[in-house]
Amino acid sequence: MMQISSDPASNKHSLINVMHRFIAAANNMDETIMVPSLLRDVPLEEQAASEAVESNNNEPPCPNKQRDMYEHYLLLKSIKNDMEWGLLKREMSSGASFLEMAVKQEEQQRVTGELLLDDNSDLEHQFHYHLRGLFGVLSKLTLQADHLTNRYKREIGGGNFMR
Numbered sequence: 001m002m003q004i005s006s007d008p009a010s011n012k013h014s015l016i017n018v019m020h021r022f023i024a025a026a027n028n029m030d031e032t033i034m035v036p037s038l039l040r041d042v043p044l045e046e047q048a049a050s051e052a053v054e055s056n057n058n059e060p061p062c063p064n065k066q067r068d069m070y071e072h073y074l075l076l077k078s079i080k081n082d083m084e085w086g087l088l089k090r091e092m093s094s095g096a097s098f099l100e101m102a103v104k105q106e107e108q109q110r111v112t113g114e115l116l117l118d119d120n121s122d123l124e125h126q127f128h129y130h131l132r133g134l135f136g137v138l139s140k141l142t143l144q145a146d147h148l149t150n151r152y153k154r155e156i157g158g159g160n161f162m163r
Helices: 015-032 048-054 069-092 098-112 123-156
Strands: none
Touching: 015 069, 015 123, 069 123
């Protein structure tokens, strides 16, 4: 008989543990960065400053990339808040996230009958596909929050203001 741990947080590969690691990294980032506005106009990547000079100025900036550390900081905080509070809080403040739009679109498909029966036939495959994606995204976000915190400490000062 297979034994399953009663405490899902004890398994280091559980979704709950990955979520806790991201939230802890985001909280650490938030506690460390006392003056987020100092992150404005600081390139996200260390090489970005040198690459900006070399790049063609006629090319429009890529909208998918964060332009500076401040915008990335806000993105990570927003994702953490969405994970902690869910979609309800954002709906109350009348903001619309990508996740909300996807959920509303799925609800509309159910009402109009556009949802095909085949979509329900392989729910296990869909679940595992999205679970793998969620693990990957949360791991990357955790690394990004840690990286942003360390860069802030190194470049902005993270404690040097007290001297």
